Amino acid sequence: MELEKSLVSGSMSLLVLKLLEGGDLYGYQMIEELRRQSGDAFRLKAGTLYPLLHGLEEKGFVTAYEQTAESGKTRRYYHLTKQGHQALRDKETAWDAYARAVGRVLKGGACLAGA
Amino acid sequence: MPERKTIAAYLEAVQGQIRWKRARPLLVRELERHLEDQRDDFLKEGKAPDEAERLAVEDMGDPVTVGTELDRIHRPRPQWGLLVLTIVLAAVGVFLRVLFRRPYFRQDLVLMRALASLGLGTAAMLGMYFLDVSRLVRHARALYIGTLVMTVPLLRFVYPTYSFSLVSALYPLAYVLWLYSFRGKGWKGLLLTILGGMPLAAVCCLIPSASGLFILLFSGLAATLYAAGRDWFGVGRWKGVGAVLAVAFGLLAFLFLKGYLNSFLLRVMIALRPELEKEHRGYMGWVLHMFWEDVPPLRSVGGEAAMPVNAGARVFGGGQEFRPIDFSHDFLPASMAVAWGWIPLALLLAALTILLLWMLVKGLRQSYLPGHFVVLAVVLTLGFQTLFSAALNFGFVLFSASLPLVVGNFQTVVDMALIGLALSVFRGDSIAREEPAKPLRPRKRLRIKLEYQ
Numbered sequence: 002m003e004l005e006k007s008l009v010s011g012s013m014s015l016l017v018l019k020l021l022e023g024g025d026l027y028g029y030q031m032i033e034e035l036r037r038q039s040g041d042a043f044r045l046k047a048g049t050l051y052p053l054l055h056g057l058e059e060k061g062f063v064t065a066y067e068q069t070a071e072s073g074k075t076r077r078y079y080h081l082t083k084q085g086h087q088a089l090r091d092k093e094t095a096w097d098a099y100a101r102a103v104g105r106v107l108k109g110g111a112c113l114a115g116a
Numbered sequence: 117m118p119e120r121k122t123i124a125a126y127l128e129a130v131q132g133q134i135r136w137k138r139a140r141p142l143l144v145r146e147l148e149r150h151l152e153d154q155r156d157d158f159l160k161e162g163k164a165p166d167e168a169e170r171l172a173v174e175d176m177g178d179p180v181t182v183g184t185e186l187d188r189i190h191r192p193r194p195q196w197g198l199l200v201l202t203i204v205l206a207a208v209g210v211f212l213r214v215l216f217r218r219p220y221f222r223q224d225l226v227l228m229r230a231l232a233s234l235g236l237g238t239a240a241m242l243g244m245y246f247l248d249v250s251r252l253v254r255h256a257r258a259l260y261i262g263t264l265v266m267t268v269p270l271l272r273f274v275y276p277t278y279s280f281s282l283v284s285a286l287y288p289l290a291y292v293l294w295l296y297s298f299r300g301k302g303w304k305g306l307l308l309t310i311l312g313g314m315p316l317a318a319v320c321c322l323i324p325s326a327s328g329l330f331i332l333l334f335s336g337l338a339a340t341l342y343a344a345g346r347d348w349f350g351v352g353r354w355k356g357v358g359a360v361l362a363v364a365f366g367l368l369a370f371l372f373l374k375g376y377l378n379s380f381l382l383r384v385m386i387a388l389r390p391e392l393e394k395e396h397r398g399y400m401g402w403v404l405h406m407f408w409e410d411v412p413p414l415r416s417v418g419g420e421a422a423m424p425v426n427a428g429a430r431v432f433g434g435g436q437e438f439r440p441i442d443f444s445h446d447f448l449p450a451s452m453a454v455a456w457g458w459i460p461l462a463l464l465l466a467a468l469t470i471l472l473l474w475m476l477v478k479g480l481r482q483s484y485l486p487g488h489f490v491v492l493a494v495v496l497t498l499g500f501q502t503l504f505s506a507a508l509n510f511g512f513v514l515f516s517a518s519l520p521l522v523v524g525n526f527q528t529v530v531d532m533a534l535i536g537l538a539l540s541v542f543r544g545d546s547i548a549r550e551e552p553a554k555p556l557r558p559r560k561r562l563r564i565k566l567e568y569q
Contacts, residue, residue: 028146029153047150048177051143052185059189077146 013045013053015096018089021063021081028054028077054079062088121170123151126179133183138248138544139190151176195539199245201471202521202535203238208464209522210234216451233525237532244536245543252537253486256293263290264315271322281518281527283328285497285534287316288335292493295343296486300350303359309340309349310363326515327504335496337364342492387514404447404511407454414457446516448523450509465506468520472499475538487541494538498531 020031020038028050035043057063062085069075081089127148131140151172158168176182210230217226252259263286270279294312298305313336320329337360343349344356351359371377386393390401453461472495479491504517518524520531 029150046177047147047154047175048179048182048185051147051150052182052189055143055186055189074149074152076149 012096013049014057015089015092016043017050017053017057018062018081018085018092021079021085022089025078025080027079031079057085060088061085121173123148123155123169123173126151126173126176129179130183130186133180134187134190136187136190136192138192139186143186143190147176147182192543193545195245195542198471198474198535198539198542199241201467202241202532203234205464205467205471205521206234206237206528206532209528212448212452212522213525216448216455229525233528237529240529240533241536241539244533245540247537247540249487249490249537249541249544252490253293253296256297260290260294260297260312263287264319267319271319278526279323280325280328280516281524281530283320283323283325284331284501285527285530287320287328287332288339288497289490289493289534289537291316291332291336292339292489295339295348296489299348302349303351306344306349306351306356306359309343310360327501327517330504330515331497331500334500335493338496339489339492343489383514387512390511390513398513401511401513404450404509404513407450408511411453412457413459415455446505446508446518446523449505449519453509461509464519464522465502468498468502468522471535472502475535478542479538482541482545484541484545487545490541491538494534497534501531 016035017031020026020034026034028047032045032047032050035045054063054065058065058079061082063079064082065077065079067075067077127144130147131144134140134143151169154172154175155168158171159165163171210227210233213230214223214227217223267279267283267286270282291313295309298309301308313332316332317329320326320332340360341357344360345353347353347356349356368377371380383397386398387401390398390405392398394402449461449464452464475491476495476499479488479495482488482491498520501517501520504515505519505523507514508517509519518527521528
């Protein structure tokens with residue numbers, strides 16, 4: 002199922018931070034991993050990912066370093082900082098609250114049932 | 117949209133949107149690798165080379181949008197506030213140097229030289245400000261050796277004031293660059309780092325420049341401890357810190373056994389209590405103490421006449437005629453306090469401290485580690501200069517030290533260049549990246565011959 006773009010873009014930084022919680026990754030790996038973990042639902046464009054990553058780096062949520070792989074190719078890996086971990090916790094909490102609220106409304110409205 | 121379906125054309129379109137030229141190669145390199153990975157995967161899926169490249173490019177999205185987004189994030193961060201503050205402080209220095217010149221110096225010449233130092237200093241600062249610090253770091257060892265080789269002739273051919281300024285300003289930086297180059301090199305790296313400080317210390321001893329030596333030793337120790345605390349050498353954080361402290365205390369013990377420490381402690385005692393040797397080694401400190409007794413918070417205009425006479429009477433005895441004392445150059449801050457009271461001097465020292473603390477805080481927030489070290493070297497150097505100069509001018513006369521940006525024309529130029537270098541780190545922060553880790557290569561052995569007298 003192809004998801005609506007606006008649904009994905011709002012939560013993208015949360016997803017990227019979550020991916021990095023599992024370990025340092027480079028951009029291409031992140032896109033592949035996101036696609037795999039979401040069961041092909043999230044097909045993030047690289048053109049969206051890199052500005053997003055650089056923005057997170059600017060905020061101090063991630064740091065980047067370059068490492069040369071055995072193949073000889075140099076990759077730029079991203080690493081979640083302490084500040085990034087905290088941001089991830091905050092975003093997860095906010096997302097849970099949002100998802101619960103949306104869920105309640107979709108199920109017919111908890112407030113109406115109680116009125 | 118025009119037909120841009122090759123990787124090269126795509127990258128060209130992206131970088132066309134990025135206004136900061138220095139940022140372009142770094143940003144484009146990352147996208148290029150991504151496109152190559154994507155193309156290779158399409159090739160593995162059985163696509164034709166042209167099609168694989170076209171699909172990879174299409175998959176990345178519109179190059180103009182990508183380039184514009186990257187341009188928005190990666191802009192130079194101008195440091196106008198710190199640049200202006202530095203120039204203002206250097207201009208205050210010009211004013212003070214002209215006002216408190218030696219009485220027999222011609223005012224027009226002093227003014228011309230002081231203004232020239234401000235102009236040259238500003239040019240040097242801006243030159244360093246626009247420098248790419250990553251280039252400096254790339255050639256760290258060459259710069260260390262270059263600094264050492266270039267400053268050795270100072271011993272013989274250069275006027276001492278210039279040697280003191282150059283050595284005290286450049287050696288801590290050269291040492292920190294040397295230190296930087298031994299990242300992850302283990303115990304051998306730590307040992308070579310410390311050994312690298314010795315030729316620099318030896319030159320300071322041969323000049324001889326006590327302030328240069330102590331600024332190097334204190335800054336070097338602080339920077340090495342900082343590096344060891346971040347496990348820079350890869351030997352373990354506490355092991356590294358322990359080893360650095362052990363070397364520092366070992367050196368102290370060695371100096372003690374050699375008898376150097378005793379004579380140094382005697383100098384410290386005389387600096388603390390100059391009245392014990394007021395006609396010999398404590399003379400300058402004693403005179404300063406006498407003058408400080410009469411320095412009010414603020415001196416009203418015309419109230420200065422009696423003060424030096426009173427101080428002179430205390431120094432030389434009431435019956436003797438007052439002899440003027442030369443309080444110029446390194447003692448310029450004390451002259452200022454004598455003339456205007458201690459509040460103006462306190463304000464000047466506070467402004468310098470704020471500048472340095474501001475730089476330190478910004479420097480330590482950098483994600484770019486070489487930037488950390490460069491800023492640390494600059495702040496430690498200027499910080500110790502300020503501290504030593506303040507101690508000297510308040511009557512703790514241990515060795516000469518010039519107040520940064522205030523004392524000395526040549527010193528001002530060198531100090532401004534150092535500050536420009538630190539500011540260039542802040543300016544380029546958004547694209548500052550570390551070099552990729554490279555596999556170790558065999559290196560030629562470097563032999564350092566040390567001689568102790």
